[in-house]
Amino acid sequence: MEGIPQQEIAELLGISHATVRTQYHRAKKKILTLLQKETV
Numbered sequence: 001m002e003g004i005p006q007q008e009i010a011e012l013l014g015i016s017h018a019t020v021r022t023q024y025h026r027a028k029k030k031i032l033t034l035l036q037k038e039t040v
Helices: 006-013 017-038
Strands: none
Touching: 006 017
8 A cells, every 4th residue: 555544545436444445354364265276
């Protein structure tokens, strides 16, 4: 997120802060899952 607050991202995208937070956590989980599969 390069130091940009989630609230500011929400305003820039025209979505709620909760949506930004949810999408961030989903993306983080997906990246971690993919990295774990590559190390197996």
